[in-house]
Amino acid sequence: MPISQLRRGRGSVIHGDFQQRIRNSFARQRAMETIGAELTRVEHGSVEIELNFDPKLTQQHGFLHAGVISAALDSACGYAAYSVIDPDASILTIEFKVNLMSPGRGERFLFRGDVTKPGSTIIVADGRAYAISDGPAKLIASMTGTMMVIRGREGITG
Amino acid sequence: MPISQLRRGRGSVIHGDFQQRIRNSFARQRAMETIGAELTRVEHGSVEIELNFDPKLTQQHGFLHAGVISAALDSACGYAAYSVIDPDASILTIEFKVNLMSPGRGERFLFRGDVTKPGSTIIVADGRAYAISDGPAKLIASMTGTMMVIRGREGITG
Amino acid sequence: MPISQLRRGRGSVIHGDFQQRIRNSFARQRAMETIGAELTRVEHGSVEIELNFDPKLTQQHGFLHAGVISAALDSACGYAAYSVIDPDASILTIEFKVNLMSPGRGERFLFRGDVTKPGSTIIVADGRAYAISDGPAKLIASMTGTMMVIRGREGITG
Amino acid sequence: MPISQLRRGRGSVIHGDFQQRIRNSFARQRAMETIGAELTRVEHGSVEIELNFDPKLTQQHGFLHAGVISAALDSACGYAAYSVIDPDASILTIEFKVNLMSPGRGERFLFRGDVTKPGSTIIVADGRAYAISDGPAKLIASMTGTMMVIRGREGITG
Numbered sequence: 005m006p007i008s009q010l011r012r013g014r015g016s017v018i019h020g021d022f023q024q025r026i027r028n029s030f031a032r033q034r035a036m037e038t039i040g041a042e043l044t045r046v047e048h049g050s051v052e053i054e055l056n057f058d059p060k061l062t063q064q065h066g067f068l069h070a071g072v073i074s075a076a077l078d079s080a081c082g083y084a085a086y087s088v089i090d091p092d093a094s095i096l097t098i099e100f101k102v103n104l105m106s107p108g109r110g111e112r113f114l115f116r117g118d119v120t121k122p123g124s125t126i127i128v129a130d131g132r133a134y135a136i137s138d139g140p141a142k143l144i145a146s147m148t149g150t151m152m153v154i155r156g157r158e159g160i161t162g
Numbered sequence: 163m164p165i166s167q168l169r170r171g172r173g174s175v176i177h178g179d180f181q182q183r184i185r186n187s188f189a190r191q192r193a194m195e196t197i198g199a200e201l202t203r204v205e206h207g208s209v210e211i212e213l214n215f216d217p218k219l220t221q222q223h224g225f226l227h228a229g230v231i232s233a234a235l236d237s238a239c240g241y242a243a244y245s246v247i248d249p250d251a252s253i254l255t256i257e258f259k260v261n262l263m264s265p266g267r268g269e270r271f272l273f274r275g276d277v278t279k280p281g282s283t284i285i286v287a288d289g290r291a292y293a294i295s296d297g298p299a300k301l302i303a304s305m306t307g308t309m310m311v312i313r314g315r316e317g318i319t320g
Numbered sequence: 321m322p323i324s325q326l327r328r329g330r331g332s333v334i335h336g337d338f339q340q341r342i343r344n345s346f347a348r349q350r351a352m353e354t355i356g357a358e359l360t361r362v363e364h365g366s367v368e369i370e371l372n373f374d375p376k377l378t379q380q381h382g383f384l385h386a387g388v389i390s391a392a393l394d395s396a397c398g399y400a401a402y403s404v405i406d407p408d409a410s411i412l413t414i415e416f417k418v419n420l421m422s423p424g425r426g427e428r429f430l431f432r433g434d435v436t437k438p439g440s441t442i443i444v445a446d447g448r449a450y451a452i453s454d455g456p457a458k459l460i461a462s463m464t465g466t467m468m469v470i471r472g473r474e475g476i477t478g
Numbered sequence: 479m480p481i482s483q484l485r486r487g488r489g490s491v492i493h494g495d496f497q498q499r500i501r502n503s504f505a506r507q508r509a510m511e512t513i514g515a516e517l518t519r520v521e522h523g524s525v526e527i528e529l530n531f532d533p534k535l536t537q538q539h540g541f542l543h544a545g546v547i548s549a550a551l552d553s554a555c556g557y558a559a560y561s562v563i564d565p566d567a568s569i570l571t572i573e574f575k576v577n578l579m580s581p582g583r584g585e586r587f588l589f590r591g592d593v594t595k596p597g598s599t600i601i602v603a604d605g606r607a608y609a610i611s612d613g614p615a616k617l618i619a620s621m622t623g624t625m626m627v628i629r630g631r632e633g634i635t636g
Contacts, residue, residue, distance in 0.1 A: 030222070032222040033221050033222045034218045034219065034220045035218070035220060035229060035230055038197075038219065039196075039229075060193070060195070060196045061196065063191050063193060063237075064188070064190040064191045065190075065252075066190075069191065069193035069233055069236075070255050070258075071193060071197075071229055071230065071232045071233015072193055072229065072233065074228070074232040074236075074260075075229015075230065076229070078227075078229055078232075096262075098262060099260060099261040100228075101257065101258070102259075103256070103257040104255055
């Protein structure tokens with residue numbers, strides 16, 4: 005992991021093998037498995053999750069449910085935050101806002117989270133969701149989330 | 163349906179059998195079935211959804227995933243909005259904000275959505291999520307959502 | 321401080337003379353003076369601010385500007401949070417969301433902030449703005465804000 | 479108006495002299511005058527507003543009040559939306575969320591609004607606020623706002 009030894013990205017130190025920590029944590033998120041989400045890209049301050057369309061994830065009009073979009077965006081934003089903190093800390097989402105811009109219609113969906121403002125206690129991350137079919141990806145939703153860095157709270161690791 | 167012939171609730175007319183329309187629409191939401199959510203109360207301007215804890219819905223710390231909380235709150239708020247519109251119209255969520263106040267720890271969860279501001283084009287609804295175990299229900303999350311009333315758009319009914 | 325030994329609200333201890341601390345802090349908010357806002361009610365977990373309509377506070381259609389509504393709601397929510405913390409701590413707003421439900425048209429405006437979820441680090445407060453003319457007060461906006469409790473940071477008191 | 483005849487952005491048609499319409503509308507916003515805000519850049523889908531620090535705009539710690547930051551960001555986002563609609567329509571802010579990332583400390587502030595998602599009824603815009611002193615501009619806040627395109631409503635023009 006040479007990348008993890010570099011310093012870069014928004015003034016933060018890179019803490020060891022954050023990629024492995026994120027993969028371990030993602031694997032513990034049963035909800036991500038339930039919706040069929042995969043972690044497809046992990047960089048310092050930026051994480052991508054992808055998902056195939058599945059009829060079991062639809063709202064009443066047959067599009068991807070806003071809650072599924074939120075779940076994947078929240079995970080992408082949360083892990084983007086998790087990628088910039090020290091190995092002993094953990095991340096909890098305090099709040100997020102989602103704007104649903106176009107129906108969740110597509111064969112596959114990409115959810116990207118990026119750290120906008122790192123911090124020792126509060127991290128702000130922004131996410132974007134895209135529907136992918138033939139042709140260019142279409143922006144379907146955006147998120148801004150506020151994450152809290154947690155240290156030393158029992159039962160909250162990863 | 164004597165209730166549906168009354169006028170009440172926040173100055174809105176009650177439109178026919180909104181309860182049946184909501185139950186039909188909910189039944190088409192495959193995502194609600196996937197997470198095991200049930201529609202437990204439908205009134206004019208107010209809807210409740212309930213959910214049993216299930217390990218397949220967890221985030222990495224074993225609590226109910228924020229995305230699942232959002233999905234159920236969004237549905238409760240959306241159907242609360244749906245309950246106050248005329249039968250030919252439909253509801254799309256434009257955006258929502260969720261505050262996650264306490265970990266999603268409990269045996270069962272209740273999600274309630276209430277119309278705060280009805281309108282012919284835009285409806286604002288507020289939601290609250292509660293964890294239920296022994297003892298009093300615990301507030302775990304709140305939502306404010308903005309819904310748009312849709313008319314005459316192909317493929318968008320219910 | 322007999323009050324602080326008697327009253328409790330929402331599970332929090334009442335800390336000394338929070339009313340005086342809030343009045344002192346409000347008096348230091350030059351922006352509140354600039355918009356003509358007054359602190360009209362201070363209780364444990366709940367604060368009200370009032371404002372007369374003034375043409376210098378309008379947006380392009382002659383209604384009260386959304387930013388003025390936000391400023392007053394943020395102050396009401398922030399002081400509601402401030403009323404439940406210990407005297408050595410301070411409050412910073414991390415983020416808020418405002419829904420503007422009706423035009424800011426009226427002779428006078430009332431902004432109320434209430435603590436929804438107290439906490440040692442994060443406090444969530446909800447606010448409502450009302451326009452007051454003849455007849456009943458009209459709900460014009462709502463806010464949900466997330467506040468952080470700050471301790472021992474230089475230059476941040478009150 | 480060579481700019482308005484040449485440039486297009488984000489798939490929208492450019493509608494005549496949007497720059498002049500925005501300047502006229504801004505001039506009617508008394509709240510912008512009250513806080514000393516100036517419209518410094520108007521392009522298709524993107525607007526900037528600037529403001530000098532003024533002690534009359536402070537919160538209790540002497541920083542720029544969150545409400546002032548919100549007012550300027552809301553105006554930048556609203557005019558960014560206004561720049562992409564047809565000349566007979568108008569814009570109302572339905573809701574926005576602001577994240578306050580760093581104290582509003584600086585000699586001058588820049589507020590930029592950009593259209594993220596144009597639309598015939600709903601437009602989503604994102605804003606960023608920067609503090610400017612010596613050295614590089616510092617990101618102090620972000621906004622996501624939802625705007626509604628209004629047509630034919632009496633008293634709502636510009």
